Amino acid sequence: MRDTEQPHVDPSVIAPAHRELLAQVLDRWSLQVLDELCDRTLRFNELRRAVPGVTQKSLTTTLRRLERNGMVQRVVTSTRPVAVEYRITPLGSTLQDLIDALLRWTTGAMPAVDDARARFDSEE
Amino acid sequence: MRDTEQPHVDPSVIAPAHRELLAQVLDRWSLQVLDELCDRTLRFNELRRAVPGVTQKSLTTTLRRLERNGMVQRVVTSTRPVAVEYRITPLGSTLQDLIDALLRWTTGAMPAVDDARARFDSEE
DNA sequence: CGGTATCCTTCTCGATACTG
DNA sequence: CAGTATCGAGAAGGATACCG
Numbered sequence: 001m002r003d004t005e006q007p008h009v010d011p012s013v014i015a016p017a018h019r020e021l022l023a024q025v026l027d028r029w030s031l032q033v034l035d036e037l038c039d040r041t042l043r044f045n046e047l048r049r050a051v052p053g054v055t056q057k058s059l060t061t062t063l064r065r066l067e068r069n070g071m072v073q074r075v076v077t078s079t080r081p082v083a084v085e086y087r088i089t090p091l092g093s094t095l096q097d098l099i100d101a102l103l104r105w106t107t108g109a110m111p112a113v114d115d116a117r118a119r120f121d122s123e124e
Numbered sequence: 125m126r127d128t129e130q131p132h133v134d135p136s137v138i139a140p141a142h143r144e145l146l147a148q149v150l151d152r153w154s155l156q157v158l159d160e161l162c163d164r165t166l167r168f169n170e171l172r173r174a175v176p177g178v179t180q181k182s183l184t185t186t187l188r189r190l191e192r193n194g195m196v197q198r199v200v201t202s203t204r205p206v207a208v209e210y211r212i213t214p215l216g217s218t219l220q221d222l223i224d225a226l227l228r229w230t231t232g233a234m235p236a237v238d239d240a241r242a243r244f245d246s247e248e
Numbered sequence: 249c250g251g252t253a254t255c256c257t258t259c260t261c262g263a264t265a266c267t268g
Numbered sequence: 269c270a271g272t273a274t275c276g277a278g279a280a281g282g283a284t285a286c287c288g
Binding site: 168169 | 249250251252
C-alpha cells in the first residue's frame with residue numbers, strides 16, 4: 001500500500017504479482033499435474049490415479065487454479081453421467097517448458113547440492 | 125533414500141528430492157535474496173534493508189537454507205565487532221539464471237494470465 | 249551487528265462425509 | 269464420476285525479547 005502507482009518499478013524488488021503467479025503455478029501438485037497433462041488429456045479420476053498421494057480436495061484446488069490462470073482447460077462433455085477432461089493450453093505449454101528446465105537444473109545441480117549439504121551438516 | 129540408484133526413474137513422478145530442492149530454493153524470500161546477491165556481496169542487515177518486508181527470523185532461515193544447499197556462501201570476518209557477508213556461489217549463479225528465466229516468463233505470460241483470470245472470474 | 253528463543257496467529261492440507 | 273463442505277492437526281511465519 002506504500003508503493004501503489006509508482007511511475008517506475010524498483011528493479012530490486014520482484015513484483016508481488018509475479019511471485020504470486022509463480023507460487024500458484026509451481027507448487028507441489030501443479031508440477032505433477034502439468035507433467036501428466038503435457039502430452040495427453042486426462043479425466044479427473046485418471047489424473048488422480050496418475051498423481052500418487054494427491055487428495056481429491058488438493059487436486060480440485062490445483063486444477064481450478066491452473067484453469068483460472070489459463071494453464072489448463074476444463075472440458076465438460078454432456079454424456080452419461082458426465083465426463084470432465086483436462087488438457088494443457090498453449091500458455092500452459094510455455095510453462096511446461098520452464099518446468100522441464102527446472103527439473104533439468106535439479107538433476108544437474110543435485111550432486112553439488114548433496115555435497116554442499118554434507119559439508120554443512122558435518123561442520124558444527 | 126528409497127530411490128537412490130534406481131536403474132530407470134518413473135517419468136510420471138517427479139522425484140521428491142527434486143521437488144524439495146525447488147521448494148527450498150524458489151520460495152518467496154529466496155527469490156528476492158538471490159536477486160539481491162546476484163551481482164554484489166551484502167551483509168546481513170544490508171540484505172535485510174534491501175529486501176522489504178522480510179523479518180530477521182525469515183531472513184536467517186532463508187540464508188541458512190541457501191547456504192546449506194550451496195547457493196550462497198557465508199563469510200565471517202574477524203573484525204570489530206564482527207561482520208558477516210553473504211555472496212552467491214557459482215552453483216547459486218546457475219540457479220540465478222533459472223530465476224531470471226522464470227521472471228522473464230512471468231513478464232511475458234502475465235497479460236495472457238490476466239485475460240484468463242478475467243474470463244474465469246466473469247463466468248460463474 | 250548478527251543473530252536465538254519464544255510465543256502466537258495464520259494458513260495449508262489431509263481426512264472424512266455427503267451430493268448431483 | 270466429479271466434485272463440495274466441514275473439521276482439525278501441523279507447519280509457516282510474524283512480533284517480541286534477549287544475547288555474544
